Amino acid sequence: MGTLTAQMSSDGSAWRLYVVLYGEPDWPTVRWEHTGPVPTVAERRRALAALGYEVAPGAVWSWTEDSRDPDDDSTPVLLIAAVTVRGRDGGAA
Numbered sequence: 001m002g003t004l005t006a007q008m009s010s011d012g013s014a015w016r017l018y019v020v021l022y023g024e025p026d027w028p029t030v031r032w033e034h035t036g037p038v039p040t041v042a043e044r045r046r047a048l049a050a051l052g053y054e055v056a057p058g059a060v061w062s063w064t065e066d067s068r069d070p071d072d073d074s075t076p077v078l079l080i081a082a083v084t085v086r087g088r089d090g091g092a093a
Helices: 043-050
Strands: 005-010 016-020 029-031 053-055 062-067 077-087
Touching: 005 053, 005 062, 029 043, 043 053
Parallel strands: none
Antiparallel strands: 005 016, 005 077, 016 029, 053 077, 062 077
């Protein structure tokens, strides 16, 4: 049973949730059309399910912030959330 990382991000535009698949050119992605508020845990769970994934048992969402220019603290913040996921059948999808 393998696990992967799902991330959700926004730089002030619409929120995107995607499953990181290293070595693959296209990652499974869901995009919300609203810019705020942050998608709820239930919305994220439904989005992951639509992509064929679920949050791994015991995993919790973690948040970090980044910017396009880390040396300039006046640039817009990019919010990134991450969680460990697995395929809905219990393994990596």
